[in-house]
Amino acid sequence: MEDFSKWFHNILDEAKIIDSRYPIKGMNVWLANGFKIRKYMLEALRELLDKDHDETLFPLLVPEEELAKEGIHVKGFEEEVYWVTHGGKKKLNEKLAIRPTSETAIYPMFSLWVRSHIDLPIKLYQVVNTFRYETKHTRPLIRVREITTFKEAHTIHATKEEAAKQVEDGIDIYKTIFNKLSIPFLILKRPVWDKFPGANYTMAFDTLFPDGKTLQIGTAHNLGSTFAKTFEIKFENENGEHEYPYQTCYGLSDRVIAAIIAIHGDEKGLVLPPIVAPKQVTIIPIIFKKGSEEVISKAKEIEKNLKNNGFRVNIDDRDLRPGKKFYESELNGTPLRIEIGPRDLENNQFIITRRDNSEKSSFSLDENISSIVERLLNDITTSLKEKGEENLKKRIVGVKSMDIIEKTVLDGNIAQINWCGEESCGKAIEEETNLDILGEYGKYSGDCIHCKKPAKYTALISKTY
Amino acid sequence: MEDFSKWFHNILDEAKIIDSRYPIKGMNVWLANGFKIRKYMLEALRELLDKDHDETLFPLLVPEEELAKEGIHVKGFEEEVYWVTHGGKKKLNEKLAIRPTSETAIYPMFSLWVRSHIDLPIKLYQVVNTFRYETKHTRPLIRVREITTFKEAHTIHATKEEAAKQVEDGIDIYKTIFNKLSIPFLILKRPVWDKFPGANYTMAFDTLFPDGKTLQIGTAHNLGSTFAKTFEIKFENENGEHEYPYQTCYGLSDRVIAAIIAIHGDEKGLVLPPIVAPKQVTIIPIIFKKGSEEVISKAKEIEKNLKNNGFRVNIDDRDLRPGKKFYESELNGTPLRIEIGPRDLENNQFIITRRDNSEKSSFSLDENISSIVERLLNDITTSLKEKGEENLKKRIVGVKSMDIIEKTVLDGNIAQINWCGEESCGKAIEEETNLDILGEYGKYSGDCIHCKKPAKYTALISKTY
Structure with a gap:
């Protein structure tokens, strides 16, 4: 890839992921195709979190007083917080911050909710937009002023040990999701000067982009009792004594989608891991004047079969040259392309092409198509992952x-x-x-x-x- | 219901829907249980919209210049827009409005996207938070400053007729969703002085609350070409002439959830329509010292059967009196309660109680439990709907x-x-x-x-x- 930055910008546009022409710099529009990738990514993530976290939703705005409570924390964000100062034509009594992250929105509620050791642990998360007044050069999905997809989990525990264990659990969840997305990663303990403002320590996931830069794609923080002390969160332990609990938080963002696009993509366009592909299979009937009905009917039969088995599949039967359809399905990163034409029908076969390595195979129409598709999609996930990990290791x-x-x-x-x-x-x-x-x-x-x-x-x- | 307002406030708290103690008035926290109701409502809504709308996501903030473009529109919102004036310690060059609704965020993009008649129609929607600086008394889910769940659809068409038809289509979608939620409704054309600022006309859905007040729960607006002219949205028609297109928008919000709670609930708590109930069935094993193993094992068998058939079901096997469990499941509005005890096992039967009308029935354990549950859940949806419609008509x-x-x-x-x-x-x-x-x-x-x-x-x- 000659110029990664240019490639990345073009692909967001051509594959209809993001429109970056919104009239505020660093704030972008999710287009239909991009929105679907985002949706499937979030579905996979929620499936993991919902096992033992509650999904909740806290307000966007934070009173200045709450934001300012935790000194180190506010220091870390004061240069980049957007402030709301007016409601209608009136000046507000108190400035309201647009959340740069939600500790200061959530922890005042924890102080109301936590009374006794039986209230603990609490493990919750939310998926929200957060804001940073970036002064550096912005770039869609990577460095933005509105982070549209911020998944933040917040937990609170009776003991230091449980909190440390929870950081590990958060890391395990992220390992799992990154593996599902075939994103290679490194896990590092950040240097003290680079930890989350207010945290005891920060564990971070980094991945490597084709231009040789690393991107932080997830973090997990052990907050100790720092915020508990600031926000007066206390619980009565089994002996009737009042103690400060221990907290963690861990988050990831739009950058995960940037990584999906940047790491797997190639000169033809997107290469999507099957789990997030808006279409996992596109069927392209090769139609001549003769025999077109049989071809279309067979294509529909395959589509129905795959749909019933839970795959995201479509038939591209537009009146266009097959070459144009191949081009589009490659640009959009659809993992599998099925071709079927009159000659294939004669031979009782169909052809599947993998997007990731362009491998073509033909199969008998008597075979179980949905098992073939399932196996190939799994192969793609595995081989994208192996390729990514190998490349990262080498570098x-x-x-x-x-x-x-x-x-x-x-x-x-x-x-x-x-x-x-x-x-x-x-x-x-x-x-x-x-x-x-x-x-x-x-x-x-x-x-x-x-x-x-x-x-x-x-x-x-x-x-x- | 003696005092509806008090009842409504209590139920939000007791059934863990919303916490209204957040330190900004009119901005509230969605708790785990409420979030699930919201999630299932949105799933049902998305299923309807996704048939022919694209889901997208536009930025939260709108430059003052864009918001101010449409004179009548901005006039309608100027008293209630929150303004962002500072980024970090710097004053911004241009004030940014927090969206009160997204016409002025979306239509500048339409002006970039629409070139030719082949680009039309566009039908998109988003589910976002919007903000109004309310000066009136706020009330969770009904009158708030952060509307956390604003589903807004925006469409753009080549002809006036298509736009008028789209308003009808929007209304049909809302009819369908309100029927699924068993919410009775009236559809009215709003008087001119009460239409959406900038619209040609506004169709609105109202429902009646137990206190005799009506609540607007959805609107559909025909915008004509007003915004197209303001935002310079033009398309080339088939004859090569440039025309202004026609637009519609339609929305609903958190108030739908307020209506679910207010209209169906009773003195025991929530009564949830099955489609949004976090738990559709709760199985309560009645355990004595003798025979408890058999009871638990049968309860688990029923749970597994129902889960496999796609129902949201749980066993409440906590070490508490059954009465306490009944109370909780009633408070939470779980549509069906299954009881099974040693004597039921002896008689090869189990008991189901409907939450909506307290009807108890016993069934043989040899019957197909999942068909029984399916039928009863459908009966509940229908009878909640009929009861609501009858009451509305009467009044x-x-x-x-x-x-x-x-x-x-x-x-x-x-x-x-x-x-x-x-x-x-x-x-x-x-x-x-x-x-x-x-x-x-x-x-x-x-x-x-x-x-x-x-x-x-x-x-x-x-x-x-």
Whole structure:
């Protein structure tokens, strides 16, 4: 891919994912096709969360007083909060913040809900839009001012151990969803200066884009009792004593969809993992004057069979050249294309082409078509995943000396270094290379690449979005 | 119901629908149980709309310039728009409105999308939150500052006739959904002074609450070419001429859920139409020391059977008195309760109780339980609907003279009057009675109740929310 940025912009437009011409910069319109990908992604995510989380919905606006309560937290967001100051022609008594994230909307309610240890744990989530007044260059789905799809989970527990375990559970949920979406990922503990404002520690998922930059696609935070203390959330334990509970939160956003598009796509267009594809199979009847009725009728039979088995399938019987239809179905990333023409009928066969690797196979019409489709869709999910993981692995490159970090990364890699773990040293590394330390990763050995003291961690370093 | 307002407030709290203690007045939190009702309502609605509408998602914020373009429209909303004036610590160059509704967010995009007659019609919808700076007394789900569930459809057509037909189609969709929800309704053409700001005419759905007030639960507007002209939306027709297209929009909101709760509920709590009930069936095993294993195992068998047939079912096997469990399942409005105890097992039977009319029936365990449940759930939907419609019909009372309108309405009725249709006369009627004319309804005869000129319409008049 010559110019990823241009490719990404074009594909959003051509495959009708997003229209970025809305009259406010960094706020975009989800078009029908994009909306469907988003919908199926959220369905898969909700299925995982609904097992032991309650879905809820909290207000968009947060009173200034609540937002300001947690000092470190508000500091982290004060440059990028949108403020509502007027209702109609009247100035409001108190400014209202548009949520940049919902801790300060949710935790005042926790302080009303939590009374006793039997109220705990609470595990809830919501899918909402959140806002950041970005001053950097915006880019649809990646860096936006309205994050239209922010899934945030918030949990509260009686013990520190349960909270730590919940962070792991959140990570497991994200591993599962990213695997379903065939998105390769790294899990890192963020350096202290890059953790969520107010958190004890932040675990983050990063993936690698074709242009060599990493994108944070999910985070899980252990909040300890910091917010509980600020928002006066207390519970009576089994011995009748009042204690502060422990909290976690974990979130992901539109960026997951950016990753689906960017990582799997190719020069022909989208390559969608079957789980989110608006159409999983497109049937293209190859019609000549002779025998067209039989072909259409067979195509309809296949469509009905696949529909009844729960697949998202359509027949493209528009009066257009097959080549044009192939082009469109490839552009839209439809995982499987079924062709059937008069000669296929004569031979009692049909042809399936995989979008991901262009592999064509023919099958007998006597076979169980829905099992064939199921198997091929599963194969696509697996092979997209393997391809992605292999590529990511290949591009983590161990680097032993400061002076080649930058070049390694600019070549499209993630550099792996030994690091002492000190904030001052880490920030110096970032400044000298103009790159970001993603966090702790894997085992270490030897001395810190920068200060030469004994290394505490192996850290990854990359150019980030 | 002695005091409806108090009952409504309590039920939202006790059945865990909404928490109204959020620190901004008129903005509320959807709790897990309420969220599920909302979710199932939206699923049913989407199923209808997805047949020929595209679901999309437009930004929350609207530049002041776009909002101000359509003069009549902005006039209708200027007192109640929330304004965003700052991003971080910076004052924005242009104020941004939080959408009170999305015409001014969507139609600038229509002007980019519509070029030719082949681009038409476009039919799209979105489900979003919208905001109104209400100065009147707020009430959860009925009059709020954050409308969390605003389903708005927007369509654009080549001809006036198609647009008029689309208004009818929108009305049909709403009829279908209200029937599924067993909500009785009236469809009226709103008086000119009460139509949507910018519309040619507005058709509205009203329902009657137990306190005798009517609630608007849906509207469909014919916008003509007003917005097309304002937003410079033009298309090239088949003859190569440029024309303004015709638009419609139709919406409904959280108020639908208010109606579900208010109209069907009783002194024991919620009575939910099966389609939106978080649990459609609760199985309560009646356990004594002896024979409890057999009872639990049979309950599990029934649960599994119903689950496999797609019903939302649970077993309440908590260590509580059955009476307490009955109470809770009634409070939560679960349509069917299945009881099974050792004596039932001996008699090879189980007992089902309907929530809506408390009818108990016993059935043999050899019968097909899932068909029984399906039939009873359908019966509940039908009988809730019939009961609601009958009650509404009974409470439309013909009134022949001005001086008894107010008393008729204060007795809990909707008054039906003859009316000349003149704005000045209509407004005089509203002022003298302190009530609202809902609009045209049914056939007319005789003279206007107020000015005594020949009547043009039969109009309904009520106390509105």
